[in-house]
Amino acid sequence: MAPRNNPDIEKDADAQGGGVQSVDRALQILEILAREGDAGVSEIADEMGVHKSTVSRLVGSLVNRELVRQNSERGKYQLGFGILRLATSIPGRLSVVHEAREVLEALAGEYKETVNLAVLRSNYAVNVDQAMGPSTLATYDWVGSLTPLHATSSGKVLLAALTADERSQVLKTVGLPARTPRTITNRAELEKQLLDVARNGYAVVHEEFEIGLTAVAVPIYNHMGNVIAAVSISGPAFRFTPEEHPGLIDALREAGFTISAKMGYRRR
The missing domain is CATH 3.30.450.40 (GAF domain)
Incomplete structure (x- = not known):
């Protein structure tokens, strides 16, 4: 497990990198969910070595775009139907x-x-x-x-x-x-x-x-x-x-x- 970073430092890094780091991390989240089927914020944060608040912020954006959805029964996240719409267009x-x-x-x-x-x-x-x-x-x-x-x-x-x-x-x-x-x-x-x-x-x-x-x-x-x-x-x-x-x-x-x-x- 990689050490978790300070969320404030992570935000500054995202800003300096023009959001490229956020994009990369969002893609990592999608890859984790594709591989695991579903995962909670803590599990994702542990694997990525970042703070839970960073994962929550990124997952929230993905949920808004319907690329990720939350399983109401387990509270974990999984890929959403937005991914299917993107995939079927290819x-x-x-x-x-x-x-x-x-x-x-x-x-x-x-x-x-x-x-x-x-x-x-x-x-x-x-x-x-x-x-x-x-x-x-x-x-x-x-x-x-x-x-x-x-x-x-x-x-x-x-x-x-x-x-x-x-x-x-x-x-x-x-x-x-x-x-x-x-x-x-x-x-x-x-x-x-x-x-x-x-x-x-x-x-x-x-x-x-x-x-x-x-x-x-x-x-x-x-x-x-x-x-x-x-x-x-x-x-x-x-x-x-x-x-x-x-x-x-x-x-x-x-x-x-x-x-x-x-x-x-x-x-x-």
Whole structure:
């Protein structure tokens, strides 16, 4: 526990700092309440190492803005509905394409292969953005392409995130057609692989969608922790082997988390 400061000194510090310290402390209070669920003034003051009067003053301002409310039964404070109003205004303004663009380009530049961003639409993985590596072989434009969920790395990431009922409905509609001799067309085998995808956090396909093409993909999450997209790196099978490339899969997973964080996701 940090030592409590003198409330008069704290007020002077706030005034000299133009209120920046008060803003920082108010945000600390919100973070404490988000973490704990609820807390009393004394508990908050103890954790922050400030005087109770300082916490009371800041909590009062937050209550007036409906960012914090007091639990009438326990007398403790918890986050208010004002927080919800602020939070719900964000997702609709976020574009995964816009937020991911810089990350896609960085991946393409580092690994010299094609990087795609895909989302689930009408039972297919739809590529909505692409960053091209410098290789002369990486010339195909996948943007707008509908690709089968069961035969692509992005598709498997998106499939693995669905509930069993949702997945059954999708596969009942589109089936498991073979795109190449290596395409998985057995439902039980596919389900086993999807369990691995969910557990490991990535999917790799070797020539299942197209002969000579290998790809690896990871999920992108939104602020609710739901998978909303997948980012993949693909390249010619003769030179691109993700499992044997030191650090590639880990770097791709971190890239997925970076985009997810821009979409409001908080990694636990």
